[in-house]
Amino acid sequence: MAGFGSKGTIKPYPNFNAADDVQKLRTAMKGMGTDENAVIEVIANRSLAQRQEIKTAYKASVGKDLEEDLKSELTGHFETVILGLLTPSILYDTQELKKAMKGAGTNEGCLIEILASRSEEEIRNINVTYKLKNGKSLEDDICSDTSFMFQRVLVSLATGGRDQSDKVDDALAQQDAKALYEAGEKKWGTDEVKFLSILCTRNRRHLLKVFDEYKKISKKDIEASIKSEMSGHFEDALLAIVKCTRSKPGYFAERLYKSMKGLGTDDNTLIRVMVSRCEVDMLEIRSEFKKMYGKSLHSFIKGDCSGDYRKLLLKLCGGED
Missing domain, CATH: 1.10.220.10 (Annexin)
Incomplete structure (x- = not known):
């Protein structure tokens, strides 16, 4: 809201x-x-x-x-x-994030949904409100409640440091697509950090170009590659970033469908x-x-x-x- x-x-x-x-x-x-x-x-x-x-x-x-x-x-x-x-919307998101990490068990879907879909300004405001309301930073709670690459992707998203420009650098987009291909499809084992660093820092228009370039190089859609290379909640988080980049309404339509199906x-x-x-x-x-x-x-x-x-x-x- x-x-x-x-x-x-x-x-x-x-x-x-x-x-x-x-x-x-x-x-x-x-x-x-x-x-x-x-x-x-x-x-x-x-x-x-x-x-x-x-x-x-x-x-x-x-x-x-x-x-x-x-x-x-x-x-x-x-x-x-x-x-x-x-x-108020920022307080609502803050409460939902806290609730997702409270007590036994974690609602990973909620953490991914909010952190992957909100704007950088909203993320920064959530961080401020979270600390005020809970006396602990959002990052601290994420770190005590999650682990491994899933923790790292959430911390990265919670930083609110994505490039906010509309600039598309064609040469860099090709370079990013190649780096993703070499970090996943092309090698034995996956370099998860490469996926994380590109998907969590580049601006939306640039990422759309990267996805197009990726398909040309690998002959596979980026989502299909993530599904075959990643697993668990880390996979879910990367897919959410790709889906929100392509269409937030489409991402939320899928969330609603799955909640009722x-x-x-x-x-x-x-x-x-x-x-x-x-x-x-x-x-x-x-x-x-x-x-x-x-x-x-x-x-x-x-x-x-x-x-x-x-x-x-x-x-x-x-x-x-």
Whole structure:
């Protein structure tokens, strides 16, 4: 939710009035039970900036945090989505990263998703917020929670040091493609560091050129080479970087598809992607989803979720296409 964009499904609400919205929310939470529809009506129809104003107005007029009141009224995945929508985007990413490394076991998919898809500016802001909130740096937590090449690729991404220019150096692109070929397909064993250093530091346009040059040299797509040369979470991380470089909406469409496909739903991933992309590029994600899987994201959510949770996710999805 890095700022409101025209590619999002959630737009700023016209004739917005924070005081009116506070009243609607208070009414929705009054008495026995909660009017979830009224909560959706307000929270999922306002932009992130407007939701922050509602939170301030609520605290000023009620003397309590809106989140605390909602927590005591709501439950389950519905509650998780609503609280996510009320959280500023950088703080939301920070909380998700912390949660991914908390306790026994690590949610590697979450770490890869956030660190491979956010802009360098967002990564730098996440680092600052993470340290403020947790008293430890993001890098420290990554190092104590992961190991080997997977740790190194995450640390590299978390540094936020990717070249930000649009410059494409054709000679360097050919050199990079050759270096990748020689580090993988051409040799016995793989030089993982070479892949890491090129994929984590070059700018997007340059990398697209590298991928084209790579295909000419090796007669294989870079993704196919990564799959045959790498393994485990390190492979997943490199593939995520390539996919995000080619198309972030395509990458998130695949994340959503995999979260709902097969038995059981990966609600953590489903919620995180829907909350974090609804104001950024959800319209493009929807379009890619339909292209890639032949069915609409809307129909997948409809068949996979139920009740108010489904209603809320469909609202964030925005439409049936």
